[in-house]
Amino acid sequence: MKILIIEDEQELAKDMMKFLASEQYLCEWAFDFEEAMDKISAYEYDCILLDLMLPGGDGLSILNELKELNKQDGVIIISAKNSIEDKVKGLKLGADDYLAKPFHQAELAARIESLIRRKHFNSSNIIHHNEIEIDLQAKTVKVQNQFVNITKKEFQLLLFFVGNKNRVLSKSALAEHLSGDFADMFDNHDFVYAHVKNLKRKLKEAGYGDYIKTIYGTGYKWEQ
């Protein structure tokens, strides 16, 4: 899977590449508008991470260019602007998702995974994972062909874990995933414990392996 990171902040681009490297992703980086235009016209990517403010041009023009070239690359806008207008404009121009800076890398990884899944497996909306089966459309979970009764939030968490295998996920990243951009209105994210505990219990009762490990003082990790 090829990912293009269009981001003028070098350090951030490097972090993203490092964080995503553990997956089967191959990351490339474009520093400015010109380089980005060269790359998108020359290659195909499974996912493009697009910063809207670039040296040399507006990120939205890149979306236009992709549309004109009739490219099917998935695009996630990552912007420091966090403006609804840009978000709406970007999504109208064909972007698939929008993530406001600052974000947790795990959130980005989950979004990328979800996007690629949508692009590549749009016929099948079911994720198989060892003995677990997650139906994205119906939002149901089966373990060994038996439905597990989980809440909406537990379902969201499960997907988040599956999209971030073998990574340590902090409480705040989990909380932000559940409460969105407004999670940082609170300092205490202890409620995440309860949800994860319930999720673990339910999966275990259904006969699923104990993959979710608690990392003391930090958060959780889906180990496989």
Add this chain to the structure above:
Amino acid sequence: MTKLLHRPLKAFAIYALVILAVSIPVYAWVVDYIWVNELDENNWLTLEHTKEKLVKQHFEAEELKLVNRLWGQVQPGIAISPAPQKQVFQDSIYEVIRPNEYDLDDGEDRFRGLKSYIELNGKPYFITIETNLEESDETFMAITLVTAGFLLILVLGFMVLNRRISKSSWQPFYQTLLNLRAFDLSRSKGLELEDTNILEFQELNESLQKLVERNLVVYQQQKAFTENASHELQTPIALLKSKLDLLLQEKDISSEISEIINGIEAPLSRLSRINKNLLLLAKVENQQFEQQEDIDIKSAMKFCISLFEDYAENEEISIHNDIQESYTIQANPFLLETLLNNLFSNAIRHNVENGSIILKLENGTLYVYNSGEFVLNEDSLFKRFSSSTSNKVSSGLGLAIVSEVAKQYGWQVYYAFEKGHHIFSVNFWNSDFLPN
């Protein structure tokens, strides 16, 4: 406080009063003087004429007595009487007040007399001529009345003129005042003042326009500064966050280190929130949220609760959503969401143990009740960084954002404390002006 124009009016009126008051005795004296002079002259003429005629007629002493009697009956103003002896006698003028049966007012009259000496047929005689003269107090009274009448006319005239002048020439001033009152630095592009042909007001208007322009520039710069500063901060914050995420992935992190990392997360997310809120405030002030939609408060609130109910549950705060009916308003969805989220998250954060949150929507007014212990200071509540409680961690901007968003749409936000509950209410229907 008196109106500016009432001051000169008062002064003019008093001045006119004083001058007219002083003029009364002056006029009275002048009129009296003229009277007296004219009468004296008249008396003298009559005397000369009478003397000449008497001398020409050569009257006997008996005849003279008869003449005098006739005069006394027909023309009492003139009399002739024998003098005791021959003498040198100069004409003399005298004034006398005598009862007058024809005077109905006071029964008295002033007379101006001229007494002269004449020798007829070798015998000495006195001739006196008297003319009735208006008494000086009567003259005084008449002049006073007339003057008072004029004073009244004068003052009335002043008032009418004053009103007219104030209406026409002060009109630009009041127009300027009106424009200034309506002026709002945060939403205006400038101060529009009409040109006037009155020099002082034109100068005033020009100075005001210059002042406002300078202030607008400073205000824009300040706003741009906030926006730019928080914008510039976004990237380092994003970097810190991503570095922490990477750090967490490191193998063999001791529990001490992971606790430290965990300890960084909280202040970092607070920093991020403050920064986001500052940026948001700047954008709201700059009216960068123009797009509007029909939004139902009931469902928006429901969504807000779904975002935060976990936090409330964690603090063992019960939520009672008593919102029954839908209420649709026109607003920017993001701004409304921000307003509701801030109100609701505040209600969770500033709650008490086992407290509660009650939500109500009545007549287009949303009420958020939450348990609390003390009345908060309403004056500083909605100001930036004026944390009313010291023990809670907050960005200090939540309510400032609520109030700013409300201001954009002309909604009213109120705070009250009743029976152990803080009550924040937002009145959505009273949006009498729309953002430009």
